[in-house]
């Protein structure tokens with residue numbers, strides 16, 4: 001029976017990178033006889049323009065019915081000043097929480113061809129292969145109460161709540177340990193347990209769950225130290241397991257180790273491995289419409305989707321190998337370009353990957 005994917009191209013560079021990812025999807029669908037179908041829906045700023053809300057009911061309904069979701073990026077300056085509760089990013093947070101996509105997997109892998117594009121010395125990053133497992137539907141991004149209130153003295157005060165229940169920590173911990181079992185069997189749990197009680201509990205539960213995986217070596221690190229270690233000696237890490245806020249920041253930092261945020265895919269999974277797949281970067285309004293965005297993170301997100309949701313490892317490998325081949329050919333979008341390589345635009349990069357499959 002055919003499986004269905006809902007595509008949410010979104011805003012900014014979203015439609016540009018998604019056009020190339022869709023070409024790659026079409027190619028592997030035909031070559032590996034995957035029997036996948038797909039359709040487009042609105043999310044983010046484009047949805048606000050068309051319907052007044054960032055996550056229209058039709059989109060949510062289609063996403064619920066789909067077997068997987070492929071997302072470009074949402075947001076941009078055009079919608080930055082509208083009422084906070086209907087901003088594009090709220091649509092993204094809502095679809096993640098409505099679909100219970102609590103496990104965010106962000107690999108930071110350095111393609112050897114891009115070692116010189118990293119801001120760190122090649123010997124520090126060569127061979128880098130980290131997996132950040134970030135909790136995605138809890139913590140301070142969702143905690144109540146939240147808002148901006150006016151105090152009695154007339155001063156305004158912003159406030160958010162960082163909150164994690166034991167069961168939320170436990171289920172993401174299991175995901176981290178299970179993935180570590182398929183890798184180098186090392187989990188680093190990141191917290192700020194010296195000042196934040198919520199992460200003291202995080203550390204305690206991580207330790208408890210770790211006992212169920214005796215083969216996995218568990219260690220703990222404060223988030224500030226982890227941020228430092230990521231640029232000092234990133235190859236010490238295998239699986240980094242952390243909450244929503246710390247994971248957001250650390251994964252962008254890890255992204256830069258690999259040369260560009262334009263290279264990094266991600267998966268957000270529910271209990272049944274249904275997932276939403278998207279590049280780690282945003283809608284890059286500064287380069288939108290110029291045809292220069294790097295489509296590889298989105299293309300690699302297609303590979304993750306094929307691997308994790310559709311269990312099509314051969315097709316996923318074919319895409320990843322094709323990306324390696326185009327890098328070998330010396331093709332580079334502007335974000336990963338270095339002297340001696342050939343600068344290409346979004347479409348040329350996408351079509352080169354299709355040709356290399």
Ligand code: NAD
Pocket residue numbers: 013017072073074075076077089092261262278280281282283284285286287292293294295297333335
């Ligand atoms: P961003 O990731 O969009 O851009 C950061 C920098 O990286 C920019 O200089 C951009 O040009 C560059 N960049 C990003 N993706 C690239 C690519 N594929 N190829 C080449 N260069 C790339 O982050 P930002 O500027 O902080 O945010 C811009 C908008 O995106 C905001 O509205 C933000 O809310 C939104 N955003 C959305 C998501 C998402 O949809 N998941 C994630 C992060 C930010």
